[in-house]
Amino acid sequence: xxxxxxxxxxxxxxxxxxxxxxxxxxxxxxxxxxxxxxxxxxxxxxxxxxxxxxxxxxxxxxxxxxxxxxxxxxxxxxxxxxxxxxxxxxxxxxxxxxxxxxxxxxxxxxxxxxxxxxxxxxxxxxxxxxxxxxxxxxxxxxxxxxxxxxxxxxxxxxxxxxxxxxxxxxxxxxxxxxxxxxxxxxxxxxxxxxxxxxxxxxxxxxxxxxxxxxxxxxxxxxxxxxxxxxxxxxxxxxxxxxxxxxxxxxxxxxxxxxxxxxxxxxxxxxxxxxxxxxxxxxxxxxxxxxxxxxxxxxxxxxxxxxxxxxxxxxxxxxxxxxxxxxxxxxxxxxxxxxxxxxxxxxxxxxxxxxxxxxxxxxxxxxxxxxxxxxxxxxxxxxxxxxxxxxxxxxxxxxxxxxxxxxxxxxxxxxxxxxxxxxxxxxxxxxxxxxxxxxxxxxxxxxxxxxxxxxxxxxxxxxxxxxxxxx
Amino acid sequence: xxxxxxxxxxxxxxxxxxxxxxxxxxxxxxxxxxxxxxxxxxxxxxxxxxxxxxxxxxxxxxxxxxxxxxxxxxxxxxxxxxxxxxxxxxxxxxxxxxxxxxxxxxxxxxxxxxxxxxxxxxxxxxxxxxxxxxxxxxxxxxxxxxxxxxxxxxxxxxxxxxxxxxxxxxxxxxxxxxxxxxxxxxxxxxxxxxxxxxxxxxxxxxxxxxxxxxxxxxxxxxxxxxxxxxxxxxxxxxxxxx
Numbered sequence: 001x002x003x004x005x006x007x008x009x010x011x012x013x014x015x016x017x018x019x020x021x022x023x024x025x026x027x028x029x030x031x032x033x034x035x036x037x038x039x040x041x042x043x044x045x046x047x048x049x050x051x052x053x054x055x056x057x058x059x060x061x062x063x064x065x066x067x068x069x070x071x072x073x074x075x076x077x078x079x080x081x082x083x084x085x086x087x088x089x090x091x092x093x094x095x096x097x098x099x100x101x102x103x104x105x106x107x108x109x110x111x112x113x114x115x116x117x118x119x120x121x122x123x124x125x126x127x128x129x130x131x132x133x134x135x136x137x138x139x140x141x142x143x144x145x146x147x148x149x150x151x152x153x154x155x156x157x158x159x160x161x162x163x164x165x166x167x168x169x170x171x172x173x174x175x176x177x178x179x180x181x182x183x184x185x186x187x188x189x190x191x192x193x194x195x196x197x198x199x200x201x202x203x204x205x206x207x208x209x210x211x212x213x214x215x216x217x218x219x220x221x222x223x224x225x226x227x228x229x230x231x232x233x234x235x236x237x238x239x240x241x242x243x244x245x246x247x248x249x250x251x252x253x254x255x256x257x258x259x260x261x262x263x264x265x266x267x268x269x270x271x272x273x274x275x276x277x278x279x280x281x282x283x284x285x286x287x288x289x290x291x292x293x294x295x296x297x298x299x300x301x302x303x304x305x306x307x308x309x310x311x312x313x314x315x316x317x318x319x320x321x322x323x324x325x326x327x328x329x330x331x332x333x334x335x336x337x338x339x340x341x342x343x344x345x346x347x348x349x350x351x352x353x354x355x356x357x358x359x360x361x362x363x364x365x366x367x368x369x370x371x372x373x374x375x376x377x378x379x380x381x382x383x384x385x386x387x388x389x390x391x392x393x394x395x396x397x398x399x400x401x402x403x404x405x406x407x408x409x410x411x412x413x414x415x416x417x418x419x420x421x422x423x424x425x426x427x428x429x430x431x432x433x434x435x436x437x438x439x440x441x442x443x444x445x446x447x448x449x450x451x452x453x454x455x456x457x458x459x460x461x462x463x464x465x466x467x468x469x470x
Numbered sequence: 471x472x473x474x475x476x477x478x479x480x481x482x483x484x485x486x487x488x489x490x491x492x493x494x495x496x497x498x499x500x501x502x503x504x505x506x507x508x509x510x511x512x513x514x515x516x517x518x519x520x521x522x523x524x525x526x527x528x529x530x531x532x533x534x535x536x537x538x539x540x541x542x543x544x545x546x547x548x549x550x551x552x553x554x555x556x557x558x559x560x561x562x563x564x565x566x567x568x569x570x571x572x573x574x575x576x577x578x579x580x581x582x583x584x585x586x587x588x589x590x591x592x593x594x595x596x597x598x599x600x601x602x603x604x605x606x607x608x609x610x611x612x613x614x615x616x617x618x619x620x621x622x623x624x625x626x627x628x629x630x631x632x633x634x635x636x637x638x639x640x641x642x643x644x645x646x647x648x649x650x651x652x653x654x655x656x657x658x659x660x661x662x663x664x665x666x667x668x669x670x671x672x673x674x675x676x677x678x679x680x681x682x683x684x685x686x687x688x689x690x691x692x693x694x695x696x697x698x699x700x701x702x703x704x705x706x707x708x709x710x711x712x
Contacts, residue, residue, distance in 0.1 A: 015656040324643045328660045364654065366647025366661075367518060369614035386556075389520030402516060406524035409479055409511035410531060419483050434693055444655035448662070449690030452484050459482045459489035463505045 001124050002149050007335035009360035017329040026161050027330050034321045037267035038374070044269070045259070055260055056378040058253045059312040063302060069214040069247050070293065076217030080279020082289040093294045094125035097206065097239055100290050101131050104237040106203040112221060112228040113137035114208025115153060115315050116241045116294055118337035119350070122206070133206065134198050136227035138191050145172040151331030151339060153317040154265050159330050162187060195227065205231035205286070209242045210314065211257060212291075215250045218278040219291070222261055222271050229273050238277075238286035244293050245302075245311040257314060260376035265316035297350035306387040310345045312377040317342075319371035319381060325364055334361065341371035345384040353392055362388035401441060412460075419461065422454035430454060471591075472502045474539035476532070476580070478546045478682075479511035481703075485682045488545050491709035492583055495596050496543065499587075503543075508535040514552040517560065519649045526564045529557050533572035541590065542580045545705045547612030547680040550582040555615050582612065583705055584680055588621035594628040599712040601631030604702075605674035607665070607688065609681040610643050622680055622704050629707060635672035639664070646687035662691045669699060677701045 007013060017023060042048050062069055074084040085100075087093035101109055109126070111117065111133050123133040123144075135144045139157040143150050146168040150156030157165065166182040173194055180190055207228065211220040219240055221228045232238055248254055262271040280289050302308050320326045320340030331339030335357040336347040344361040353359050362385050371381040394402070408414045429435055430453020438446045445451055457465070473496060477489040489505075496503045512532060513525030532553065536542045544550050554577055561570040587593050606626060612618040626634050645651070645661025652658075665688055669677050677692070679685050682703055689701035 011654050011656065014654060018656050018660045324645070324661050325654075325657055328657050362520075363650065364657075366610070366643050366645060366650045366658075368610035368643035368647070370610075370641075370643070373614055386518055386520070389518070390522045392520055394520060402519065402521045402524060406516055406521065406527075409513070409516070410524075410527040412508050412510045412531075415479060415482070415510050422483060436694075442652055444652040445690070447655055448659035448694065449687060450693040451690060452686060454484060455486050457486065459477050459486035460505075460507065462486055462490065464507070467505070 001127060002147060003121065003124060004149065004335050004337065007332075007357050009356040010333055010335070010364040011360060013333035013335065014329040014364070017333045022161070022164075023159050023330050024328065026159055027327055030155065030158050031321050031327045034267060038264065038318060038321065041263040041267040041269065045263070051256055051259055052376055052378050054256050055314075055376060056312060058248065058256060059377055062247055062249055062253075063245065063308065063311055066244065066247070066302065069249055070244060072214040073212055073217060073247055074293075076215065077279060077289075077291050078217075080217045082217065082279045082291055085290060085292045087292055087294045087296070089296050090120035090294075093120050093241060093292055093296065094122055096292050097122060097241060098126055098129045098131060100237070100239050101126065101204050102129075104204050104288065106131070106237070108132040108134065108202065109204040109206050109239075110134050110136050110198050110202040110231050110235065111140075112205070112207035112231045113140050113156075113223070114206070114241065115337060116208045116243050117206065118150060119243075120241070120294065120296060122241065134195075134202075136195050136198065136231060137223070138188065138225055138227075141191055141195070142168055145169065149332060150337055152320060153315050153338065153340070153342075155317075159332070199227075199230045199234050202231075202235045204237045204239065205235035207232055207238065207240045209240050209246055210261065211254055212242055212247045213249075213251060213254060214247055216278055218251075218276050220254065221275045222258070223273045223275070224266060224271055226273050229275050232275050232277060233285050236286055237288040237290070239290045239292065241292045241294060244295055244298050261314055261316055264318040264374070264376040297352075301349040304349070306384055307345070307349050309379045310342065310349060310384060312379055313342055313346065314377060316376055318374040318376065322370040322374050323365075324368060324370065325366065334364065336361075341365060341381045341385075342379070345379075345381055345388060348388055353388075359392050362392060397441065416458070416460055419454075419458035423457055423461070426454050426456060472504065472540050473586075474536045474542045475503050475505045476509060476512075476536060476542050476544040476549070477505065478544055478549045480686075481545055481682050484686070485703065488682055488703040488705050491703065491705035492543060492545050494709040495587070495598075495705060498597060499591065499593060504539075506535045512549040512552045513560075514549060515648055517552065517556060522560065522563065525560060526569075529560050529573065530566075530569055532557075533569060533576050536576055536580070537572060539579065541586060542576065543583055543586050544580065545583050545680070545703060546682065547582045547609050547616050547618055548683060550580055550585075551611040551615035553577055553580045582616055582618055582680060584621040584625055585616070585618050587708075588624050594624045596625065596628065596708050598629040598708045598710050599631050600629050600707045600710045602676050603633040603635055603672075603674045604676045604678050604707065605635045605637045605669060605672040606640070607637055607644065607669075607677055607679045607684065608640055609679050609684045612680050613641060618680065622678075625704065625708060626678070629710075630712075632707070635674045638668045638671055640668075644684050644688050646684045648683070651687055658687075659691075662687060666691050666695065666697065670697065675699060676707070678704050678707055680704050
């Protein structure tokens with residue numbers, strides 16, 4: 001199974017991605033389509049900004065009192081007949097889930113699309129224990145059958161077009177109909193037939209949750225295809241793996257998020273399937289319910305005054321769809337199940353800034369602010385990126401350059417001296433008014449762009465010459 | 471009005487014509503413009519690249535140099551948004567109460583040129599003449615941080631002879647992003663390619679914006695490709711007369 005481990009730093013991964021013509025075309029088409037649709041869906045609500053501020057306030061309140069609400073959730077899940085497990089990190093969470101699957105006497109599980117289980121690498125961990133996890137979301141299925149990695153939070157196979165999907169199905173899907181075309185309806189029908197047997201045979205379902213309601217111990221999954229509904233109702237045992245930040249105090253709070261999430265993510269007024277369950281029942285549904293609450297770096301993130309706003313994220317992926325960088329690179333370049341602008345602030349917070357890949361992520365943005373503008377919970381992603389950039393240990397040559405340039409740019413006298421040298425160099429480097437090649441560390445500039453030659457005199461020098469001291 | 475010009479380090483060093491144009495437009499409107507020689511850089515490049523400590527003395531210099539002006543004008547939406555958006559936090563971080571007070575005092579009087587002209591002074595016809603086809607690229611910091619709105623467009627519409635062409639997908643970032651342009655030069659170039667393609671579609675001769683940084687990037691690509699399209703800061707168009 002492919003993993004994100006050992007992926008190169010963002011600039012290197014992005015270099016390959018921007019040269020991939022098929023990927024570029026698929027992404028341009030997909031992101032521009034959803035971008036326009038989202039804008040339309042959001043414009044229908046006159047109180048969008050108020051909803052957004054309400055969501056931000058609810059999340060901030062909940063995060064500030066997370067200890068209280070988590071215990072309340074545990075109490076109410078237990079009261080309703082569920083069992084709650086606490087996992088500090090990915091390894092603990094995976095071990096708990098593997099143990100629960102074995103306890104249920106199963107060696108295969110069906111899965112609802114879930115970011116938390118992607119984050120902890122659950123499928124790989126289960127496979128190592130001889131348990132087969134079957135993804136049932138169409139896009140996740142495409143990724144799984146294609147031995148690929150997700151590249152988008154909502155649409156994990158966004159990097160594939162329908163011709164490529166047809167190829168994957170024909171090659172990898174047992175019982176794929178002969179003569180399968182690349183018509184979306186035909187592809188969906190093939191997946192449906194393939195998955196139906198999995199749903200009926202599964203003894204264990206695994207889900208994440210979009211929201212967990214502390215007051216009643218209810219879990220909420222919002223989806224489009226109905227595969228999630230199958231997974232949370234058909235199997236005898238249901239295991240939900242949920243990040244501790246997914247909690248909401250009450251049903252009243254949920255209303256705000258159910259207005260924001262579908263419009264932000266799929267540009268729908270309401271998503272087709274919203275499944276909500278509270279513990280277990282005699283009549284129908286699973287007979288055993290486990291809730292695995294995962295920390296995996298979230299508490300550390302909560303301690304960071306600026307970084308903690310990332311914990312408000314409801315995984316809608318609106319920021320990916322508007323991001324000009326994501327649009328050119330796709331998700332794999334971010335080396336994490338969380339790609340795009342939100343990934344660039346979540347991944348380094350959850351995993352730390354130790355690897356070259358994680359250190360490069362806060363810089364994978366022009367700080368254009370398109371992400372912040374669309375975020376339904378008002379995460380100031382540019383602010384968080386800049387905050388993380390200050391925490392990165394910069395390479396020493398860069399530190400030297402910035403230290404020296406800092407000395408120059410803080411002093412009008414030194415700046416004027418550098419300007420005089422620059423203007424003097426004009427005779428050598430810039431007689432044409434354009435510089436075609438610059439040396440490192442700024443050589444990247446002139447790979448694709450000319451640089452302006454320094455002018456004969458700076459503005460400062462002109463002012464002094466013509467107007468005297470200001 | 472006695473206006474202090476914060477010319478910005480980039481414009482000062484590489485694009486002095488923009489600074490001269492700001493002086494010319496404001497003086498034409500009867501204002502007194504001064505260039506306090508003690509100014510240097512707003513600190514945005516250091517701040518945004520993760521060198522926050524290095525940016526503190528720059529914020530201090532800015533607050534000291536411009537504290538006494540009724541209005542401070544700058545031909546950069548990006549540097550103005552650095553002052554507006556991040557100076558208060560930077561001053562708080564530095565734990566310097568005096569700096570916090572000075573920043574709180576100076577921030578509301580710091581204006582990007584088009585905002586000062588169109589919104590504060592309420593002038594949209596500055597008496598300019600520029601008989602060329604021009605397209606306008608709204609820079610991200612002007613658009614989404616400083617929120618200059620349509621102030622630059624109102625000013626361009628007031629220029630005699632100017633043929634204003636709408637830029638397709640105008641609100642997409644050009645890919646400059648400060649050190650991003652060098653650290654992620656491949657993605658930066660890919661974004662710029664789409665921007666110059668959009669510019670080409672307009673059949674404009676000139677691309678104009680409120681930031682020389684973005685224009686240096688777009689203009690660098692136009693020049694490399696020998697597109698025969700030039701970039702010009704809004705101030706320089708507003709300063710043109712017949």
